[in-house]
Amino acid sequence: MKSCQICEKTDNLLYCARCVNTAYCSHEHQKMDWKEHKRVCKKNAADSSIHNNNTTTVQEDPKVQTENLLTDIGDLSIRAENPQFMPQWVAQNSLGLEVLDEFSDRERNMITRITNNLKQLGICVIDNFLDRPIAEKCWDDARALHSMPRIFKPGQVVDQGGREKIRGDEIVWLDGSEENAKNISYVCRKIDTIISKCNSRIGYKISQRTKAMLACYPGNGAAYKCHIDNPSGDGRCITAIYYMNRNWDKEKMGGVLRLYPTAFAKSKVAEVIPHFNRLLLFYSDSRNPHEVLPAFAERFAVTIWYFDEEERAKALATWAKNLPRR
Incomplete structure (x- = not known):
């Protein structure tokens, strides 16, 4: 024993x-x-x-890979935008988790890694998340969808407050039924499986998530200003981003996701290059303000937000209470 x-x-x-x-x-x-x-x-x-x-x-050490992402930027005053996603958005955009039956030893290792990193640092990066042939097919799916007319729409927030543009990506929401996105649907189910195994270990009860948001930064310097995914308690607790960008060159292409985790010293940031077949997980609340720096090549990623049942129920109850009476 x-x-x-x-x-x-x-x-x-x-x-x-x-x-x-x-x-x-x-x-x-x-x-x-x-x-x-x-x-x-x-x-x-x-x-x-x-x-x-x-x-x-x-x-072996849960901090090793995450700490390799750290950059010392000295004194910096961070102002995160808080574009509001209204509670009805939460109600209208949720799915149950689709858990796969297969579960490898490597994925069991991931559970320990994810649990430790999130508890200690609030973020986790997993490289080579899928077998490479499947990862290649996901990238093919993304590019094929983006080539179709009128599929992608400009990414929006409910309230930009009349200020300058907050985000410049193009997006499409996927619920898993799309015939031309079966491989992307598979990676979503794979992430669902991982999250289902570790959610109670990180202090949440997770049984639902958003649809998958496939986003493309079209390569014209598009960016996303510093923001917090869930500043208002709408139920989202974990942000999962899967990157599909082969041969990404940070120096030429930019597009780095920069996080300002409160678990780190104020002079430290975590810079995540959107490398091919990389999975990023982080807490969705005020612990992780983040931004996407200007991208100068097509940059694809799938984002899923996972809901904590208790917080989501409160958000929905508040929304229902505030509905106008007829």
């Missing part, structure tokens, strides 16, 4: 997400053992990668 490497407890164990071999009862004990464990972890991780069809394994 497996036990914690430090104290030998056997209950509620967590496993090193890199080698999937050594167990701990807590993150504190994992950190205590790292100096010793790292000597064997790399070998075990290599063995694990062979077992997992040579896919990239998750980092």
